[in-house]
Amino acid sequence: MKNKLTDREIVEYDKKNLxxxxxxxxxxxxxxxxxxxxxSSITWESNHEGLLKPDGTVRRPAFGMGNRTVELTAxxxxxxxxxxxxxxxxxxxxxxxxRIRKIYTxxxxxxxxxxxxxxxxxxxxxxxxxxxxxxxxxxxGRRQCLSxxxxxxxxxxxxxxxxxxxxxxxxVEVLETAHRDKTPRLQSLxxxxxxxxxxxxxxxxxxxxxxRMHQVLLTTDDDQMLYNFREAAGLDTKDAPxxxxxxxxxxxxxxxxxxxxxxxxxxxxHATADDKILEKARYMVGELKKCQDAFAASGNTKYGFLSGYxxxxxxxxxxxxxxxxxxxxxxxxxxxxxxxxDCWRFAGLKEALEIADKIGDWTYNRLARLTKEQRDKMxxxxxxGEIGGINESLAALYEETGKADHLAAARMFDNEKxxxxxxxxxxxxxxxxxxxxxxxxxxxMKIFEVTGEKNYYDIARYxxxxxxxxxxxxxxxxxxxxxxxxxxxxxxxxxxxxxxxCASYNMLKLTQQLYQYEPDVKMMDYYExxxxxxxxxxxxxxxxGANTYFMPLAPGSSKEFDDENSCCHxxxxxxxxxxxxSIYYREDDxxxxxxxxxxxxxxxxxxxxxxxxxxxxxxxKVSLAVWPMEAKAMGDTVxxxxxxxxxxxxxxxxxxxxxxxxxxxxxxxxxITLEAGGEKQQIDIEFSCNxxxxxxxxxxxxxxxxxxxxxxAALSEEEEMMELPDEEKLSGMEWVPFCCVDKESYHxxxxxxxxx
Numbered sequence: 001m002k003n004k005l006t007d008r009e010i011v012e013y014d015k016k017n018l019x020x021x022x023x024x025x026x027x028x029x030x031x032x033x034x035x036x037x038x039x040s041s042i043t044w045e046s047n048h049e050g051l052l053k054p055d056g057t058v059r060r061p062a063f064g065m066g067n068r069t070v071e072l073t074a075x076x077x078x079x080x081x082x083x084x085x086x087x088x089x090x091x092x093x094x095x096x097x098x099r100i101r102k103i104y105t106x107x108x109x110x111x112x113x114x115x116x117x118x119x120x121x122x123x124x125x126x127x128x129x130x131x132x133x134x135x136x137x138x139x140x141g142r143r144q145c146l147s148x149x150x151x152x153x154x155x156x157x158x159x160x161x162x163x164x165x166x167x168x169x170x171x172v173e174v175l176e177t178a179h180r181d182k183t184p185r186l187q188s189l190x191x192x193x194x195x196x197x198x199x200x201x202x203x204x205x206x207x208x209x210x211x212r213m214h215q216v217l218l219t220t221d222d223d224q225m226l227y228n229f230r231e232a233a234g235l236d237t238k239d240a241p242x243x244x245x246x247x248x249x250x251x252x253x254x255x256x257x258x259x260x261x262x263x264x265x266x267x268x269x270h271a272t273a274d275d276k277i278l279e280k281a282r283y284m285v286g287e288l289k290k291c292q293d294a295f296a297a298s299g300n301t302k303y304g305f306l307s308g309y310x311x312x313x314x315x316x317x318x319x320x321x322x323x324x325x326x327x328x329x330x331x332x333x334x335x336x337x338x339x340x341x342d343c344w345r346f347a348g349l350k351e352a353l354e355i356a357d358k359i360g361d362w363t364y365n366r367l368a369r370l371t372k373e374q375r376d377k378m379x380x381x382x383x384x385g386e387i388g389g390i391n392e393s394l395a396a397l398y399e400e401t402g403k404a405d406h407l408a409a410a411r412m413f414d415n416e417k418x419x420x421x422x423x424x425x426x427x428x429x430x431x432x433x434x435x436x437x438x439x440x441x442x443x444x445m446k447i448f449e450v451t452g453e454k455n456y457y458d459i460a461r462y463x464x465x466x467x468x469x470x471x472x473x474x475x476x477x478x479x480x481x482x483x484x485x486x487x488x489x490x491x492x493x494x495x496x497x498x499x500x501x502c503a504s505y506n507m508l509k510l511t512q513q514l515y516q517y518e519p520d521v522k523m524m525d526y527y528e529x530x531x532x533x534x535x536x537x538x539x540x541x542x543x544x545g546a547n548t549y550f551m552p553l554a555p556g557s558s559k560e561f562d563d564e565n566s567c568c569h570x571x572x573x574x575x576x577x578x579x580x581x582s583i584y585y586r587e588d589d590x591x592x593x594x595x596x597x598x599x600x601x602x603x604x605x606x607x608x609x610x611x612x613x614x615x616x617x618x619x620x621k622v623s624l625a626v627w628p629m630e631a632k633a634m635g636d637t638v639x640x641x642x643x644x645x646x647x648x649x650x651x652x653x654x655x656x657x658x659x660x661x662x663x664x665x666x667x668x669x670x671x672i673t674l675e676a677g678g679e680k681q682q683i684d685i686e687f688s689c690n691x692x693x694x695x696x697x698x699x700x701x702x703x704x705x706x707x708x709x710x711x712x713a714a715l716s717e718e719e720e721m722m723e724l725p726d727e728e729k730l731s732g733m734e735w736v737p738f739c740c741v742d743k744e745s746y747h748x749x750x751x752x753x754x755x756x
Contacts, residue, residue, distance in 0.1 A: 255308025
């Protein structure tokens, strides 16, 4: 094929297929090829050679200078044709020198006369008030054994600290694991294990986003999604085009988007009941089964292996090979495993579970031969050791198969550097990669769901509190340049690299997990904020399937929609079919209404239908119609409607057109009982809905403007932060709900008028 291409086609192909890695958070030198795959020559220019040389050498800015974005220009040439392509490279500043003023004491209970491990990192507080994790060397090493019952103090040395670390270890005869009830109190009526269905109603931004992605999935080339797997397994690629971006044939993360695609198909089928989507999912699963069988038949891989490349990346990780030589093989495996499990749970494809079962066996067999020290070192490696949420998928696999090995494999990914401070209820998230760690917490929560072990629940619960109280932008997103930063440092970090979309995807998933056990209305307030102001705002308004990677929050920013198979493109494929997830819940026969998204519920077990209506122009007016599914009377129906946090004043409840005198409010929910009968009944709630402002926690003079649940944007290309007018003039300005902004430049944060 290459011999038949024209000069222009060669240049165009090389421009499209050249992939340089993740350029959003660069810390290491770049590999800049001089020849394209199709034969064009490539020359490089940098607009700031002090930070990035044309040979790819990176010099990070000193701490305090901030992250810097450099324009890297590639010139592709072949024959008489020459074209340029500009890459934006964000280079992270150097880390600051630390002075430690406090080291947290570790408390640990162990079984006497049995080996145990001390943590490799512990939380410390710096002189500037930040709390981070720092490595520690213990007297006697990490692996120890106590021969006598009682408490022992073990000292350690922390890098950069004058004072010693201390671990108080309590040795006991019987080591007991605390448990709590693992039966969910509430269940989503959109869950696949419920005798119910939820569908979005047309006419909302949520339905429109769902349908755009529906159309994208219908037209996606399945054989292209299978290309890397067939190529790696030695099968015919059926003349499909190669994948691009993070899944290009020379990318070490290839295969991850196919996992997201499996999940997206399964979720889309669950949301739309489109049999064409189901057939695509069935085809993908069947072809991946052929790939898994081909790997096994080759004799070059162990039983159960499936990936878009050979086992080499996993081999290299075990000898601690660094990024970018390898790139997160267990992260990629997680996406594949999660996609297969979703095809089983949401689309009923049993073959997907069978493939996943074998992958689970492969994972356990591979990791069980390593020591804990080896695994800990692997997971601590920057990017190379990133694992996604594979612990969640393995625990879910255990839930489906009952195989103890699958649960044991899930525990092998426990990340003490993350879990320990959460156990201690210390927010030491600063400096951690946000989306690298949120999925691990989801995994901890899943291990709780299948074991009832209280410690995993407590880790997840504290983590959710820490993130939502100290690391959230007004849109609900978290992280800047992909990282967590010091607690409540928000107003000082309004950049073009704010709020990675993947992080919100995973925080919503964690919120849903926790809410089922602890139906705190604050969790659904957060869920609403993030879905309305980040998730639905992050998708391209055209039918492209593209999604924002970061959600820029600097003044005069605009959205950039990514379709090059990044992590956020992958979660974006899934997110647009998940709006049904948390609208309706049940507690026995009680119906909870949490999100005011126009939708219809068919609750077969209860024998009722419900239809929810609301409008963006008047979000305070919520209407819920309820009627029996068949031509018979329904029983008494108790409905609990969330009173949203943006309803600061009064509200009014009407039942069948008349003011209700019998409703009650408890725990943030308005409880209404509909009496038994055979006719459709109507609940209308009118929440007061006004303009209100929210200040950033660190800069009270920097604020955002909301109307009800929607954050409002002022359209402007001005790069200086705009001043907010007096309060009485707010309603006189032209505001746009942020979820309706497409490619226009905007402001979401404003300087507070000094006269206010």
